[in-house]
Amino acid sequence: MTKEGIRTDNFQTDNMQKDSMQLEHIHSMDDVLHMLDSLFRDEGDWWDRFYADRSRNIPFFLNAPDENLVEYFEQAIVQPGHVLELGCGAGRNALYMAGRGCRVDAIDISQEAVAWGIERTRESRAAVNFHCTSLFDYPAEAESYDFIYDSGCFHHLYPHRRISYLEFVKHALKPGGVFGLVCFSLGDMGAELSDWEVYRQRNMRGGLGYTEEKLKAIFHSFEVLDFRRMRQMTQPGPLFGEAFLWTALFRKEASPSPVI
Numbered sequence: 001m002t003k004e005g006i007r008t009d010n011f012q013t014d015n016m017q018k019d020s021m022q023l024e025h026i027h028s029m030d031d032v033l034h035m036l037d038s039l040f041r042d043e044g045d046w047w048d049r050f051y052a053d054r055s056r057n058i059p060f061f062l063n064a065p066d067e068n069l070v071e072y073f074e075q076a077i078v079q080p081g082h083v084l085e086l087g088c089g090a091g092r093n094a095l096y097m098a099g100r101g102c103r104v105d106a107i108d109i110s111q112e113a114v115a116w117g118i119e120r121t122r123e124s125r126a127a128v129n130f131h132c133t134s135l136f137d138y139p140a141e142a143e144s145y146d147f148i149y150d151s152g153c154f155h156h157l158y159p160h161r162r163i164s165y166l167e168f169v170k171h172a173l174k175p176g177g178v179f180g181l182v183c184f185s186l187g188d189m190g191a192e193l194s195d196w197e198v199y200r201q202r203n204m205r206g207g208l209g210y211t212e213e214k215l216k217a218i219f220h221s222f223e224v225l226d227f228r229r230m231r232q233m234t235q236p237g238p239l240f241g242e243a244f245l246w247t248a249l250f251r252k253e254a255s256p257s258p259v260i
């Protein structure tokens, strides 16, 4: 290698170091969250690979809505309105809610999942607004949704993202709006790891299991409308149901009445 060559290599290395010095500077809490994200896998890539082969025998690949979600609508516990689904996958619940007369926004970090969901809406002529984005980058308008639903996304989020998740749901829900969650039940499904252990292992082993107490503590500022196990459904069938999942329905506090 020539002297110039050596100089160029050093120059490039110096520049790369300068770039990473700038990029890896922590100025804000958001930078801390991004730095912690970087310790783990790229979620978008991972989920794209997960959805790439649609013929795999994955229960939630079937186009059947959650049994608890159907119950909320049939028993009018949740009314049709403006809905946001978080981590919607291929859209089975979003499509159901659109069919019940809801105006549905559905977001997922995986392009493959969103592309599949869009194909399904075309086939069924349902109207769902799909967006491929992380929920942490989704610019939800404040107090704009009557109902937010998450079936199986929350337990895949790293513990450092839980506070932002909670803030996001509170921000996007109307006062008195309802939030529905389907989540791994610790002991039956999901990793039995403390939050700190996730960082020691740099791995969440396929999603975290949650106890009823832990979920109710996380969402303590909400009123609990319903909390139960999902009913086991025969698969394949018209409804999705796996008994290793919690189903929870929470209501955000209505605005306090103005002081006269």
Ligand SMILES: C[S@@+](CC[C@H](N)C(=O)[O-])C[C@H]1O[C@@H](n2cnc3c(N)ncnc32)[C@H](O)[C@@H]1O
Pocket: 043, 047, 060, 061, 086, 087, 088, 089, 090, 091, 092, 107, 108, 109, 110, 113, 133, 134, 135, 136, 150, 151, 152, 153, 156
């Ligand atoms: C277990 S799957 C459930 C999919 C769908 N809700 C269903 O039940 O058919 C979890 C989904 O969450 C999505 N996801 C994970 N992290 C996300 C994030 N930060 N923002 C949006 N979606 C995310 C994944 O791409 C995946 O589709």
